[in-house]
Amino acid sequence: MDTRRLFTVFATALGTAGLLVSGCSSGGSAPRASATGSAVAEELQPYYGQKLRWRDCGVEGFQCTTMKAPLDYAKPDGGDIDLAVSRKKATGPGKRIGSLLVNPGGPGGSAIGYLQGYAAIGYPAPIRARYDMVAIDPRGVARSEPVTCLTGKEMDAYTQVDQTPDDDAEAAKLDKAFGTFAAGCEKRSGKILPHVSTVETARDMDVLRALLGDEKLNYVGASYGTFLGATYADQFPNRVGRLVLDGAMDPSLPAIDINRDQTAGFETAFQSFAADCVKKKDCPLGTTSTADAATALKKLFADLDAKPIATGESRKLGESLATTGVIAAMYDEAAWPQLREALAGARRGEGSGLLALADSYYEREPDGTYANLMFANAAVNCLDLAPAFTGPEEVERALPDFEKASPVFGKGFAWAALNCASWPVDPTGTPHRTEAEGAAPIVVVGTTRDPATPYKWAQSLAEQLSSGRLLTYEGDGHTAYGRGSDCVDSAINTYLLDGTPPEDGKKCS
Structure with missing residues (x-):
């Protein structure tokens, strides 16, 4: 049944288809500004300065490209990894806000599959009108040099x-x-295998943010995607735009507690x-x-x-x-x-x-x-x-x-929960609080009877984040946005469109 610590949005699995590590320094060179104004280490300039070459995906309305990232951020000159990206450009009307990255969870869920099969079609029309909807398959996942284990x-x-x-x-x-x-x-x-950590994927997201021309990262992450989003915020708090973390994980927990809570x-x-x-x-x-x-x-x-x-x-x-x-x-x-x-x-x-x-x-x-x-x-x-x-x-x-x-x-x-005992690569992460000091308001969503990401995890993450705002859905199922609650959807849509987060502690049913 190998199902523990699989944090994904099951609705996408039926219809179309966690944890925290500290970042590694990429060297001692003095950083300089990238094209979007964010400071970037000298060794990473080739990655932040690359040009995306968009092409038709073969799926109506979608464009695809590939970006390069360091295989190992601690040794940026030690080789690259190719990461697949897709987008559907803002449809209008209304002024374009920027890019909105989406991730459905997993880890291992294809963000591109989620984008093309649901998000760029099923997200509310005003969101799709004013954002370029974007997805990157995380390193090791789907179209991004996928990990393979068994036939x-x-x-x-x-x-x-x-x-x-x-x-x-x-x-x-x-x-x-x-x-x-x-x-x-x-x-x-x-x-x-040694280079598919959540921290490395979060760093990939920042490279993509810059290549898309965005000063800040706007992001909706579901399930494990909340851990990815929180990790990004902790590494790059000043680059946080509008972040929605739906079906939240608690990065402060060790694996045994995560498994028992689940x-x-x-x-x-x-x-x-x-x-x-x-x-x-x-x-x-x-x-x-x-x-x-x-x-x-x-x-x-x-x-x-x-x-x-x-x-x-x-x-x-x-x-x-x-x-x-x-x-x-x-x-x-x-x-x-x-x-x-x-x-x-x-x-x-x-x-x-x-x-x-x-x-x-x-x-x-x-x-x-x-x-x-x-x-x-x-x-x-x-x-x-x-x-x-x-x-x-x-x-x-x-x-x-x-x-x-x-x-x-x-x-x-x-x-x-015994499945990692024989893993051939030593773990690089440890549980710890995720505070993202200095980040703009981050909306954390929890469902009271969520099976995969228990509600108390959302409460904990919202408390840890210096700017966390807890939005509660009193109901069943995994995650809340787009699952039938007008109250939840309205609060998140307002935040994404206007930048106004819900009041901390707001409850919906």
């Missing part, structure tokens, strides 16, 4: 490994699977789903209580662990894929009807519905190939923070806390 067949096997081991032999098999995954990443992408978040989301489900006469988990629904789901998982069921293809649905399918639907309450239908099918011995949900989560194509989402996700997470656990014994000791956080998902989530 399609190898990923199929990996996603089916039992992540709720019942004995030492099963625990050893899971630990070995994580090691095989990590070894595959090193074999196929060893050169880039476990509790998915439990909260499941309780909301179950409360809705039991009111319906056809609820596949019963119609009595949420407690009975949880018991029924745990029994289904146990049955699938003992005997996987047919799916209509060569893969069978076991506990791991079934759990991932359920988790996937927790991201968006609009997926609850699909989940009810899939659970009903599984109880009849038909696994195709839950398998389809799991495949959407993993970005598996019908031909058996995978996008690089899960590869980049591990590469960034394992570089950004020290692993939650270094071996099976530590997982065993933590199980009671995880199972307390979620009686339904706790065991599987705890074991999934």
Whole structure:
């Protein structure tokens, strides 16, 4: 189920498709002004001074280009990395404000895929009228020298490994699977693995800001994209324009706390789903209580662990894929009807519905190939923070806390947090407060029953940021902007268009 610390916008995964490190000095040369007035170190001038050559993307209305960045900012003369960029120019009417960068999360989500498949079409018309909508695939992701780890067949096997081991032999098999995954990443992408941190991606964003001709960075980041945006603000507070951080992460937490908090978040989301489900006469988990629904789901998982069921293809649905399918639907309450239908099918011995949900989560194509989402996700997470656990014994000791956080998902989530233990590159980041002293007002958005980025993370990030403004959505699902709340959308649109942030602590439903 390898799903921990995957912070992405599930709606985009269905429809179209974390953590903090301190920056490295790029040398001791005196900085000089770039074309946009920002100070840039001498060694980085070739990057800040390059010219973007835009071309038609082959997708109506979009332009594409490639920019270069240092592979290693600590050694800017040690080689380049090519990063893919796309934009859709402001449509008017109204005076153009500048560029608006968007990122959907992950880490590993394609920002270009999100832009072309949703943001440049689904964002409110006044926003699209006055901003060039822009996306850059982060280093190691999608079109930007993507990290690769396993073949399609190898990923199929990996996603089916039992992540709720019942004995030492099963625990050893899971630990070995994580090691095989990590070894595959090193074999196929060893050169880039040390250089896909969030700090480096944030520095890439500043290069792009300058190349776009913007004095300040305007940005909407969702989920893990909030961590990226907060990291940018902490490094370049004087270059912060209008930043929206929706579905916020807490950069001050170590990996084990992130994983345990997320476990509790998915439990909260499941309780909301179950409360809705039991009111319906056809609820596949019963119609009595949420407690009975949880018991029924745990029994289904146990049955699938003992005997996987047919799916209509060569893969069978076991506990791991079934759990991932359920988790996937927790991201968006609009997926609850699909989940009810899939659970009903599984109880009849038909696994195709839950398998389809799991495949959407993993970005598996019908031909058996995978996008690089899960590869980049591990590469960034394992570089950004020290692993939650270094071996099976530590997982065993933590199980009671995880199972307390979620009686339904706790065991599987705890074991999934072992995935960075065998990572071939040492982590470069440590958890710490992110204050971005001197930055313009930054809007931090939290949803009270968000499964992937628990609400308390948004509260914490807004408190840490010197200019943070907390906007609360009292509801279900992952992230809030553009998901049906006129109150949330109006507050963010006003901020992006006029520069007026919402009052700190504003609540919407």
